Amino acid sequence: MTDLVKRRRPRPRRRVTVVGVLGELLITAGLLVLAFLGYQVWLGDIIVGNQLNTEASEQGSEWGEDYSDVPPSEEGDPALTESPPVGVAPANAQRFANLIIPRFGGDYYRPIAEGVGTTDVLNKGNIGHYPTTQMPGALGNFALASHRSSGGGNFHDLHQLHVGDHIYVETSDGWYQYTFRNLEYVRPTGVGVIAPVPQADGVEPSERFITLTTCNPFFSTAERIIAYGVYDSFYPRAGGVPAEIATNVQGAG
């Protein structure tokens, strides 16, 4: 019996070598890089995007506090559509509006802040408003920039817009409804896209446009993809939320 116990010797240990440890470290680093790629192309924008949806909807329900019992509306207000309210641009990096695009999903609800600075506006997940362009409701161009991927990927699906899709800008006053018209691809220097009348330098605007700009292709800064929309109508808060985005707005509140 004692013989048997004695015979059970511990397994021989493999010696720890420099090369062995180095190999294990490299494998670990490889797995971490793989995990980061998964984060960058997939998980990150889901986490940050959901966070942004929540922040924007909190702001939206704060603005809509007094009108929570107004039913959704199928049409904008005719008189206000002719001359919608025009807000005053806030200080740099301050949020003042939300963007809602039904094509991007029933929970898509993203904050718009003043300015297009990389660190103070865009990397915080905001959609940035070019400060040289007009405010929503004013004749001219309401031009926005945001990340295609990373930072919530607010404009990830810009290429998925169909002609006739609606784009809504929500402010404390109500909702500006725009209709998507077309996409354009330009070089990073193509500043004509944010002119008061896009790509028509020096022309006096008689309409209200929205321009969304982001980078193209994915994970590259070689080009810019541009989406244009034209203003349709204005939905004041007192008239109720546009029926099309009731799920975006009320699903949150």
Add this chain to the structure above:
Amino acid sequence: MYGALWRVLPGPWWVRALILLVAVAAILTACVFWVFPWVDTLVAPQDVTVDG
């Protein structure tokens, strides 16, 4: 390195495995919420605006 870690951990094999599982989960969580967002700002395309 990992062999040594396995031997240092106490308990039967399933306790060790559980400890490692929790440790890996904690490390991945820290990566996803703090490390990766920071790395992302260094490697992701930063330039999304048009300018002259």
